[in-house]
Amino acid sequence: MDNGISLYPGLENTFEENLRLLNVAAENKVKRIFTSFHVPETNFNEFQNQFNQLMKAAAQNEMEVISDVSPAALALLGAKKLNLSLFRIRGIRRLRLDYGYDSDVVSELSRNTCGIGLQLNASAVTADFLSELEQKGADFSRMDALHNFYPRPGTGLSEGFFKEQTKLFQKKGIKVGAFVPSFAGPRLPLRKGLPTMEEHRRLSLELAARHLCALGADSVFIGDGRPSDQEIKTVAFLQKDTVILKVKAEVQNTQIKNLLQGVFTARLDEARDAVRAQEGRDVFRDVSVEAENTSGRSFGTVTLDNNNYLRYKGEVQLIKNPQPADEKVNVVGKIIPEELFMLKYITPGKKFSLEFI
Incomplete structure (x- = not known):
């Protein structure tokens, strides 16, 4: 720029x-x-x-x-x-x-x-x-x-x-x-x-x-x-052209945390309940994602599908509509309150990145 x-x-x-x-x-x-x-x-x-x-x-x-x-x-x-x-x-x-x-x-x-x-x-x-x-x-x-x-x-x-x-x-x-x-x-x-x-x-x-x-x-x-x-x-x-969001980390694994701070692209087929990163499953293809912190998912929660989700393992989502706890989905962070408004700018095809604090 x-x-x-x-x-x-x-x-x-x-x-x-x-x-x-x-x-x-x-x-x-x-x-x-x-x-x-x-x-x-x-x-x-x-x-x-x-x-x-x-x-x-x-x-x-x-x-x-x-x-x-x-x-x-x-x-x-x-x-x-x-x-x-x-x-x-x-x-x-x-x-x-x-x-x-x-x-x-x-x-x-x-x-x-x-x-x-x-x-x-x-x-x-x-x-x-x-x-x-x-x-x-x-x-x-x-x-x-x-x-x-x-x-x-x-x-x-x-x-x-x-x-x-x-x-x-x-x-x-x-x-x-x-x-x-x-x-x-x-x-x-x-x-x-x-x-x-x-x-x-x-x-x-x-x-x-x-x-x-x-x-x-x-x-x-x-x-x-x-x-x-x-x-x-x-x-x-x-x-x-990248929406950068600050996120309070709820993941301890350093490798997973580092991979989650890359640049992702919102999928073109926009989901009702979440922004889905199109690269997530490829990024985590060769990484074991153990189930941890599988709690409920409120607005602004960042999630990562764990090994229990089989071929969906590695799916990265930013939650738009609250969803219940699921043993197959890890809560890895939450967008800080003052930046929740930025979530609406991650439209289909838009790039985004997470910065853990």
Whole structure:
């Protein structure tokens, strides 16, 4: 995944603090940086002092810098009109086009020869606008999209709208990213986090990021500018198109536990009562699964069919509807309560993985 962090020169971080965050991201193979010129609290002089040095460090680490474009952005860069070569010279490799640019301008910009990629606003661009771009010969291969973040509580996107907008772009072959908030260093002035989705304001960065992956996001950015090293590492190691669930372990056998933490695929023939892993029986084909902890199975229970189930031995299930105890079925873990909602995203054909705690 092409995930990223956000840096805001001239805001509250010193140059040294921003440079350290950039280096931590680079060390963890995070290759993208989002920066915004729209923050009213930005100190213009400090911005000018930091920006070029940070862009140089980004280039040395082969990181792509994404900047929004607006009259305010042009002013901070000392320009009166949109000149792509100016952005290229300053080290910016992708421009996020916000309000005020019509389909004619965007189409033309997408065919630029400066090596600048474009980024559309995934939260605001409509189906009609995308159709106009298509009709005018816009080069979608030079574009991706990124949702907004929302500093004020109560203004973030709903899950339904997020999914609808994301699919709108992905149907055109355009990858879509979104923001999660940092709880280590929420950005001023409100310090309430910078999430794309409103419900992520109450979740940990890790769970919010995994939720975005489950919803099909192609990239995840930390919106706030003072994340912890651990939050950066979390974003660095996300798995695309995989629902990762934390599970309280109820199995002692180390070999079985390790095998259960692989990547599985939900069967296409969806069962009413459980998510069935299509690889389970093959994974455990040559492993003896002795009967143990054959207790009742509540919603969110993870089970493994034992040797008594004969040719079904090794079947891995995530329980959706409660089922009684069965001497042929071992209870190997339970999805932790705060992550039970993630079970609904494991639809037929979706990959999932278990992380025992």
